[in-house]
Amino acid sequence: MVDITNAEVWKAIESVNFMVIGMVSARGEARTAGVMHVVDDGRLWFTTNEREFKARHIAANPGVSVTVPIAKRIPFVPWVKIPAATITFSGVAEIMPAEQLPSDAKRALLHGLELSDGERGDLIAIGVRPSGDFVTYGVGVSLSGMRDTELARGRVASAPKSPAIV
Template sequence: MSTPSRATARPAPPSAEDIWRVLRRASFAVISHVTPAGAPRSSGVVYAEDGHRLFVAVGKDSWKARHMAVDGIVAVTVPIRRGGLLSLLFPIPPATVSFPAVAVVHSGDHLAGMPRLARLVPPSRRADCAILEIRPTGRFVTYGVGVPLRVMRDPSRARARVAVG
């Protein structure tokens, strides 16, 4: 039996902790859910990671706070910029981390104990915000995380499924 060549071997998947390190360094995500009326909705948000959860400040009367309070089932995708300076010259796609999650809506009072999130919210908006606590469930699905750029051209080698852990 022949062994796969280095060029075609599937890279070892990242660990859950590797993925959490990537999520800590990033700050932008797209959150998707279905509204109570059954319509799909997605929105870009800025987040802070703390204790293997993502936290997002939103307007307390916003559709995100209202709709996610109904059932809290969401999908999250975090794009991870790749390629450094090369990405300024060439169309290098971002790596991504996607996962299902449960979102819980908290009052804005939670900002007091979250300095990393609090600095993302202007002082003038703090009284009118709610905090989304996003807890990943199931598995992370990654594309291009922990693999060389050239491997990203082969989706079967660039993808991984990792238990949230």
């Protein structure tokens, strides 16, 4: 098992802007959606409209799962397909009006977006706070190391990211 720290996992999550969020509908059906995220204060934030299926499902059941894929490539041979590294965790989602996002997340996510009611409803923000452990595959290991599933796996507590010490 790879020896990985909480800070390394947060850094990897911050290095990409795409994640897949898993949720359960009000009827108990599993659903996933790809969203663009930004990290702020130990939460992964994304936006959607209040009438979208992911907003309705998360409102009915805020327990979610998240997978963050991290592309792996061989320099100078981009046509060789390499599986993505992944970070997976469970969390609890909270919904709020988009204008109430923390300032850094607001700046990153809302530039140029219309907040007012439209056909799909108002723009809302959803923040996911990780709970339990981050489970990783291929994070912090070489491409050849990813071939050994035991070596490529990692697990570390998903405690909220500590603020930077100045």
